[in-house]
Amino acid sequence: MTTFPMPADEAEARALQDVLRERVVLDESGPPPGTGHVTGVDVAYDEERDVVVAAAVVLDAATLDVVDRSTARGKVTFPYVPGLLAFREIPAVLAALEALTADPGLVVCDGYGRAHPRRFGLASHLGVLTGLPVIGVAKNPFTFRYGQPGPHRGDFSPLLDGEEEVGRALRTQEGTRPVFVSVGHRTGLDNACAHTLALARDFRQPETTRRADALCRAALREAVA
Template sequence: MAWSALEGAWFSRRANPWPTTAGEAEAVQEQLRPLVDLTDPGPPTVDFIAGLDVGYAPDSDEVTGAVVVLDNTLQVVDHATSREKAKFPYIPGLFAFRELPPLLTALGRLTVIPDLLICDGYGLAHPRRFGLACHLGVLTGLPTIGVAKTAFVGTHADPAPTRGSWTPITLDHDTVGRALRTRDHVKPVFVSQGHRISLDNACAHVLHVTPAYRLPEPIRLADRLSRTDPPA
């Protein structure tokens, strides 16, 4: 991927009117959903993997998008943030319209181009099958995975207690993700495809970047950065 893809997403977001109502936002999701690629298996290995998260300022409408890039040894090689006023109300299923603006700006500030994005949120495991990870993947063109701390839609059984165990998340008889155990006897995380990656490959990457904690290291570090970094 070249910088032009990220720059295109950045300019497209500013050139086109940003949705301000639930109806407008849902229409955008329906328009972009056919662009999601769920057949590309994605890269089996990557050199640079980015974690993305958004922090919300207390008693304020400011949001901070944070991106942390790690190499394949899980060392931090780059990071960036963007703090701005939220451009969309807080509506479940439409969080992407609050979180995408600062995340796209933060991505555009990186000096290292990531090969894979892991965002704190959902991808296919979404009421309209188009969560933040799908939206972010379509806009950037990058393979993207959604990893959430809590279940959102569908049903799943509790996976076995050992690391690497998983059970499918099903919605309307379709598999939309997995409840994945990243540590023995610890609550699972909820993995779903975003764009240009298979579910098997997504789970393999998540386990690779989760050596010590419940959450993937890129997301854990992005979460910390989003809450501690001074205004940009």
């Protein structure tokens, strides 16, 4: 069972981020797109009942067929604080990943890795705790600036904090808004974008995210019924 230290307050949470951030591996390119397994993770909340449900869905990277899936239910034990959302989500996500029987391979989070004010978003946090290669593919750019990428699938522009590139705005489909890709752990940015395109064959979001989102929402409805 992967251990997850739960901070008592915001100050402890930020201090823990500072410690764990030093363990992020940024000098590996990651597995080649279209090979092995890729796993999407996502969470859904019932705020009134303080319930969180996480889902993990393993896909064959070549065919995008489902290989394995799991869910985990927990209680929300940390308040909503921008920049510290991992402390609300990771305990349930870890439990869902550990319930899998298949090798997760590369993990795709609906969130951020390096594209985070403290350079330690959910994708980085999850990667450090599990040792798995992880990328973040978010719907919105958080606080960072970017220029619109070109109109074609595969066009991208840097996601910038000052002069530092913390991720990329990536066009996965023509006629749709870009997604925002960042490195979490044990992957490179070029490879993270290549994986995202390979997983977003027909829709704006990667198929990993779409499948995990649907599963955690269904599991939440069942949990609070």
